[in-house]
Amino acid sequence: MEIKIEDAYYPFALRASDYVKHSGKSIESLLDGEFGKAVITRAKERVIQAIQGEIKNIFGDKKIPTEIDIEKELFSYPVARIFVSCIGDHYLISRYALKEAEAAHSHMKDEKPKFLEELSKEFKIQCVRKKHDFRIHFADYLRFGSRMHEPKWKLVNRRLEDGYVLVTKNDFTRVLQEAIVDRIKSSLPLDVSPSLEKAFSPYIAEINEHFEELKAEFGSDDFGDIYSECFPPCIKHMLALVQAGQNLAHSARFALTSFLANIGMGAEEIIDIYRVSPDFDEGQTSYQVKHIIGSSGKAYTAPTCATMATYGNCFGKEQICDWISHPLSFYRKKLNYSAKSTRKEDDTGEETSVDSTTNELSKNLL
Numbered sequence: 001m002e003i004k005i006e007d008a009y010y011p012f013a014l015r016a017s018d019y020v021k022h023s024g025k026s027i028e029s030l031l032d033g034e035f036g037k038a039v040i041t042r043a044k045e046r047v048i049q050a051i052q053g054e055i056k057n058i059f060g061d062k063k064i065p066t067e068i069d070i071e072k073e074l075f076s077y078p079v080a081r082i083f084v085s086c087i088g089d090h091y092l093i094s095r096y097a098l099k100e101a102e103a104a105h106s107h108m109k110d111e112k113p114k115f116l117e118e119l120s121k122e123f124k125i126q127c128v129r130k131k132h133d134f135r136i137h138f139a140d141y142l143r144f145g146s147r148m149h150e151p152k153w154k155l156v157n158r159r160l161e162d163g164y165v166l167v168t169k170n171d172f173t174r175v176l177q178e179a180i181v182d183r184i185k186s187s188l189p190l191d192v193s194p195s196l197e198k199a200f201s202p203y204i205a206e207i208n209e210h211f212e213e214l215k216a217e218f219g220s221d222d223f224g225d226i227y228s229e230c231f232p233p234c235i236k237h238m239l240a241l242v243q244a245g246q247n248l249a250h251s252a253r254f255a256l257t258s259f260l261a262n263i264g265m266g267a268e269e270i271i272d273i274y275r276v277s278p279d280f281d282e283g284q285t286s287y288q289v290k291h292i293i294g295s296s297g298k299a300y301t302a303p304t305c306a307t308m309a310t311y312g313n314c315f316g317k318e319q320i321c322d323w324i325s326h327p328l329s330f331y332r333k334k335l336n337y338s339a340k341s342t343r344k345e346d347d348t349g350e351e352t353s354v355d356s357t358t359n360e361l362s363k364n365l366l
């Protein structure tokens with residue numbers, strides 16, 4: 001099988017994974033030799049770049065890559081997936097999947113429509129090519145288009161013909177980007193053998209350092225008097241997705257915005273949280289946030305746990321969740337307990353963190 005530059009640009013595609021499978025090279029074999037060393041170094045760089053915001057095109061615009069260059073780039077993808085799996089953090093997986101998909105998207109604009117049509121078949125997107133534009137079956141359009149927040153993605157703003165939605169090549173590649181995110185995310189984390197994990201441990205440690213820096217930035221005290229460590233798991237999850245640059249469904253955006261507004265966060269701070277979204281639109285986000293907060297300053301109340309569950313937004317339930325029916329109650333209870341712990345700490349001089357007291361808190365709620 002002949003290797004092509006597309007295999008490096010779209011390493012998650014079936015053709016590329018077939019090439020890796022039939023190459024006769026195992027991951028273990030990469031642990032020795034110059035080729036393997038270059039692959040592992042690039043894999044590490046790939047994940048670090050994803051953490052830092054962009055997986056760069058290693059070939060740049062100038063050089064015509066050799067077959068070996070293409071192979072190294074292609075093989076760095078499965079190794080990068082192993083690195084991400086060893087860390088196993090949900091937030092990192094989401095961010096990595098998004099950045100890989102964005103890197104692929106940056107190449108798609110130069111691809112011929114025929115190539116994109118073939119690629120879309122892998123993702124079971126029913127489409128018909130219409131010269132340089134595309135028509136996507138409306139069910140597939142909704143599957144991915146509903147995540148986009150610009151008005152042009154609303155079905156009412158599209159031309160619908162015989163069950164197919166007309167989109168430009170640019171919009172079609174944006175839909176493909178979402179499909180790629182799903183494919184990468186749903187396949188991670190991988191089961192990594194302890195021996196492989198041990199062999200890769202220095203690289204994983206280095207990646208972890210960068211990841212910890214990012215988490216520290218995210219967890220920094222941006223919320224003033226708001227205690228993010230007391231947020232319920234569903235809200236933490238949504239924040240992690242937004243911070244990973246992922247678009248939230250409308251119901252999740254409403255839940256997150258109203259929750260933050262209910263606990264006293266201002267409109268501008270909330271808008272800043274969404275600033276990292278791939279489709280961030282200052283005017284539209286500002287309009288939505290201010291609408292939820294309300295001109296009188298009386299915000300909509302955040303949805304109950306039952307509503308959260310109905311829309312698939314109840315995520316990562318903790319024990320406390322069994323005793324509450326509203327995410328705000330979760331926050332209040334954890335906050336109250338945190339205050340009690342601090343008082344106890346003042347009395348005894350012992351240090352008691354909010355997280356370490358979760359089990360004790362559950363007992364107190366019984």
Ligand code: SF4
Pocket residue numbers: 232233234235304305308309313314315316317318321322325326327330
């Ligand atoms: S039970 Fe309620 S607070 Fe807990 S994760 Fe689900 S929605 Fe959030």
